[in-house]
Amino acid sequence: MQISHLGHSCVLIETYGQRVLIDPGDFSTAWRGLTDLDAVLVTHQHADHADPVWLPRLLDANPQALVAVESSVVEIVELPERTRRLGPGESIDLGSLTIETIGGQHAVIHRDYPRIGNVGFVFRAESEPSVLHPGDCLDAVAEDIDIALIPAFGPWSATKETIEFARAVGAPRGFLIHDGLLNERGLGLIDKHLTALSPTRLVDVRDTRPWAV
Template sequence: MQITHFGHSCVLIETSGQRVLVDPGDFSTSWHDVIDLDAVLVTHQHADHADPVWLPKLLDANPDAVVAVEQTVPEIVELPTRTLRLGPDERIDLGGLHVETIGGQHAVIHRDYPRIGNVGFVFRAEGEASVLHPGDSLDATAEGIDIALIPAFGPWAATKETIEFARATAAPQGFLIHDGLLNERGWNLVAKHVQALSDTKLIDVRDTRPWQV
């Protein structure tokens, strides 16, 4: 397995002969020219996870890729007719890679904002590490996760919740995502607390070089 963090919440997972891009949003640009994708997945409709300008261009450049998104994303972003709309507790099979959806709702930003949909993705393939990408939710996890992608910071999160998510996931390894609003000191502070108060070993993958698992 190989994982590349393209910034913020955008991640390329390469495993079991599949290349899957998750959450290509407008907080990062290094994913714009990615080709030869087998699937593009989106956890929810916010632009930092589904760039309304560049995501359609990416899909035009990857016409054979499976497109599967949380069910309200097509209301915000212009997507091709082949797009699959996902709710929680569904499964997509991409060759030997199986993707399950969990959760269903975005974390609370403020009680005066209505909550929107959010599905986390669990990736499993025989003989490979399992991976959890939660999108913008800290209240849903899955059993037997080997690699957790842990949201570091957002207007809907506190560090204590990030730590509890890492503890609940109980993955031996992981790395921080949703870090586009953090400077170097902020990133190091969150990483320090997660390392100190959970059993997950954090890998620094911010340089967009592929991480071999």
């Protein structure tokens, strides 16, 4: 398996010949122009996870790709008819790779904002590490996760909540996502606390090169 962090919450997972892109949003550009994708997944409707301008162009360039998004994304972004709407508790079969959806709601930004949908994705393949991408939901926790993609910062998070999420998942390895609003000092601070207070060993994959796991 190879995992590439393409900026903010955008991640490319490659395993058993499958190339799956998650959350191509407008806080990153490294995913633009990708081809030969087998699936494009979106956790929720916010533009930093589903770029309303460039995502349709990406899908036009990958007409063979399965498109599966949290159900409300289709109301915000122009998507092809083949798009599958997702809720929690569903499964996507890509042959040797299975993707399960968990969670259901985006983390609370403020009590005055209505909560929107959010599905986390759990990737499992025989003889490969399991991977969790939670989107923006710190309640999206699954068992037996080997690699956790941990949201570092957002208007809906606090460091103590990030630590508790990492502890609840309990993955031995992982890396920070949702980091587009952090400078080097902020990233260093989150890294320090997670390393000290959770079981997860963090890997720095911000150069977008594939991490072989």
